[in-house]
Amino acid sequence: DAGVIQSPRHEVTEMGQEVTLRCKPISGHDYLFWYRQTMMRGLELLIYFNNNVPIDDSGMPEDRFSAKMPNASFSTLKIQPSEPRDSAVYFCASSWNNYGYTFGSGTRLTVV
């Protein structure tokens, strides 16, 4: 298994632009999580899905952030419009039965 695959690995964009981060979870995993990591705040849970259904999005910072999971093998996290304070590393993780998370390599987002 190739693990959790995220794309792109790096993204540099200008303030105000739309950014879309992508994630392919491990086949058979029924949970998918989006995290954001910064030096100041550590790893923060943004949203998670169970069987493609959003369960808890209370960590999404504001309406500029949205996430979808149209099927079991794909999820997106979108920021529109992006702001410099959104700069961080965004991780996707998946698990089976909420036991033992496998993380992707992350997307390093820089908003200038």
Place this chain on the structure above:
Amino acid sequence: TQLLEQSPQFLSIQEGENLTVYCNSSSVFSSLQWYRQEPGEGPVLLVTVVTGGEVKKLKRLTFQFGDARKDSSLHITAAQPGDTGLYLCAGVFGNEKLTFGTGTRLTIIP
């Protein structure tokens, strides 16, 4: 919001020494996980502990879950440069969220 405090925040020791890092919470965990993260990569799961008082060993790493399931420790024997990284504990509480601790950044000096 549940908080997990890890200590120390930073630790730098010589190769061959032993060390212990800690993870504490004011709430009871359903289960607790330890991860190691290397630069440019996502966290990698090391172990999951579920039962109070549980001890698990992974080569030179020993993980202990407190009897009250509110704290945990990670002990490394004879540290090696390959142990360098960010060690994160993460607790699952009743609402299924995995909440991460603040992390201990470990550096092993050859």
